[in-house]
Amino acid sequence: TRDGFADALWALDGASYGRYKSLVGRWAMDGFDLEIVRGQADPYAPPARVALHVPAAVAGFPADLWRTPVRRRALASFLARRAAEETGEGTRVDAGGQEILDRGSCQVVPPGPTALEGEPGSVVLRLNVPLPGRGRRIDARAAEHVLCRRLPRLVDRALRYPAVDAEALTRFADTAEDSHALREALPGLGLVAFVADGAVLPRRSGVDDRPLTGPAAVPFRSPEELRVTVDLPHAGRVTGMGVPEGVTLIVGGGFHGKSTLLRALETGIWDDVPGDGRERVVSRSDTVKIRAEDGRRIEGVDLHAFVDHLPSGDDTADFRTDNASGSTSQAAAIVESVEAGAKVLLIDEDTAATNLMIRDARMQALVAKDREPLTPFVDLVRSLHRDQGVSTVLVMGGSGDYMEVADRVVMMDAYRPSDVTARAKELAAVPTGRRAEADTCPGTVHRRPDPASVDSSARGRPRIQARGRDGLVFGEETVDLRAVAHLADASQVAGVGLALEAMVRRGHLGGGRTLAEALDLLDRDLADGAECLLAVRDEDFALPRRFEVAAALNRLRTLSVTH
Ligand code: ADP
Ligand code: MG
Structure with missing residues (x-):
């Protein structure tokens, strides 16, 4: 009972701080279990890890809110957000931002088999709680306040059905379910992405991911030629722009909203919270953003379709470098993404290597093909779709060469899209003297990673730590993830x-x-939700896709592969 835990706590009063560890274990409180997962070694060490286990009968959420994985994820995300609002004094719940992701911080026990304990509908919240001390001694009174009073209040206010705003919660779950249904509908409609009419794409700033508000924000309106109607389980009939499979080119003047549209497609792989503006902007879950990233490592990638006959004589069919150039890094990103199973590539001229994207007629005339190792993407993009089923959405305002190879051309004009395919095709019919430098993009060469080159756990479990959004400490290595959009x-x-x-x-x-x-096996694990990674380690995390994991592996400086 609660008294049992309080007694144990008081017995530690004035003891040295490290003795908090003796509380590790699961304690019955009134209506829920308090689990001390990890103590806190000293006042300056990372806070204790605590889990609150609330049984289904106490949590009381209707089964309709947790029956399917999508609604369960939405419920857990909503509860983590509510809990984060209720915490203070250093206590922290990892609630996340605009995206609704599976997180280590909150799970709802599913019906059917699971690694989680408890009846279906039970809630587990995991949070970080700094434990109070007087200097380096345990302060039982303050600890009792935090653990025996604040946490029960948190359970009452944030993790029980009658206490939360049921209407907001239902909207949250319905919104997520609609986004999910929309994304699942894309392949059947022959689309790679969908942008609903009325969506608000621009963000407040580069560091504030919330939607731009006020009259300056121009809502999306689909061009008639690309307008698609979809029936959603909750929102009903929704219209918007369908981005078809194949090669889609987005053109338009600078500052007219091209990159903002592409960025919305990039985040369209995740469900967004209600009010985000992009709740009904979705892209297929096998979409990968490609960009140049000079300085990165490349390990045994077959780049010969893009890069061949290097003056150094290096073998580009089995290419490795510790310091890639812009063009080779982008070529590697394309080949690696297709290898990992991507079916949609997104490329923005702002972050692409120009020499990998285009080579116009004049440059072809001046520099002979046998003096140019690079084959530009413009000559491979069609085959990528025709022969490998990989679609591309490309922002390119600076060169007309892609008009010839695009299936669709969308022009952004003052944030409004129009379909200019017909006009672009007329222009493309006028010869420029440019000759295609390739007509097929060869299939993927699959690499076999050497597990020993990834396993840094030789001396115990590897250190795993995020360096913000941009870097991952993995064992002895730090992996640069800035280019993983x-x-x-x-x-x-x-x-x-x-x-x-x-x-x-x-x-x-x-x-x-x-x-x-190997990624297929990972996918099977990830389908279970956050449980699969909780089993690895109890810390704050959100579930990635296979593509983000592959991207990190590909950038790991110790990786070695065979073919
Ligand atoms: P481009 O890639 O065409 O040069 P951007 O997408 O970078 O243009 O957009 C330029 C600016 O316009 C950005 O500050 C962006 O936030 C803003 N913007 C984009 N779309 C909209 C919109 N629908 N309503 C209002 N502002 C927008
Ligand atoms: Mg741009």
């Missing part, structure tokens, strides 16, 4: 690290498996 936040970076460790520990990377096969 889809990562939502630092917790998802931690999730990438845990997923890598899970792949090593479970032997997914071994047995001569290709990377794609």
Whole structure:
């Protein structure tokens, strides 16, 4: 009971701080269990990890809110946000931002088999709680206040059905379910993405991901030629722009909203919170943003479709470098993404290597093909779709060469899209003298990672720590993830690290498996939700996709592969 825990706590009053560890374990409180997962070593050490286990009968959420994985994720995300509002004094719940992600911080026990304890509908909240002390001694009175009074109040106010705003909660779950349904509908409609009419794409600033508000924000309106109607489970009939499979080119003057549209497609792989403005902007879950990233590592990637006959004589069919150039890094990103299973590539001229994207007629005339190692993407993008089923959405305002190879051309004009395919095709019919430099993009060469090159746990469990949103400490290495666009936040970076460790520990990377096969096994784990990574380590994390995990693996400086 609560008294039992309080007694144990009081018995430690004045003891040295490290004795907090003796509380590790699960304690019955009134109506829920308090689990001390990890104590706190000293006043300056990371806070204690605490889990609150609220049984289904006490939490009381109707089964309708947790029956499906999507609604369960939404419920957990909503509860983590509510809990974060109720905490203070250093106590922290990892609630996340605009995206609704599976997180370590909150789970709802599903019906059916699961690694989680408790009846279906039970809620587990995991949070970080700094434990109070007087100097380096335990302060039982203050600790009792935090653990025996504040946490029960948190349970009452944030984790029980009658206490939360049921209407807001239902809207949250319905919104997530609609986004999910929309995303699932894309392949059947022959689309790679959908942008609903009325969506608000621009953000407040580069560091504030909330929607731009006020009259300056121009809501999205689809061009008639690309307008699609979809029936959603909750919102009913919704219209918007369907981005078809194939090659889609987004053109328009600078500052007219091209990158903002592409960025919305990039985040369209995640569900967004109600009010985000992009709740009904979705892209297929096998979408990967591609960009140039000079300085990155490349390990055994077959780049020969894009780069061949280097003056150095290096073999580009089995290419490795510790310091890639802009063009080779982008070529590697394309090949690696397709290897990992991507079916949609997003590329923005703002972050692309120009020499990999285009080579116009004059440059072809001046520099002979046999003096130019690069084959521009414009000559490979069609085959990528025709032969490998990989679609591309490309922002390119600076060169007309892609008009010839695009299936669709969308022009952004003062944030409004129009379909200019017909006019672009007329212009493309006028010869420029440019000759195609390739007509097929060869298929993927699958690599087999050496698990020992990833396993940094030789001296115990590897350190896994997010360096903000941009870097992952994995064992002895720090992986630069700045160019991995889809990562939502630092917790998802931690999730990438845990997923890598899970792949090593479970032997997914071994047995001569290709990377794609290993990622298939990871996908099976990820389908269980956050439980699969909680089993690796109890810390704050958000679940990534296979593509983010592959991106980190590909950038790991110790990785070695065979073919
Ligand atoms: P481009 O890539 O075409 O140069 P951007 O997408 O970078 O243009 O947009 C330029 C500016 O316009 C950005 O500050 C962006 O926030 C803003 N913007 C984009 N779309 C909208 C919109 N629908 N309503 C209002 N402002 C927008
Ligand atoms: Mg731009």
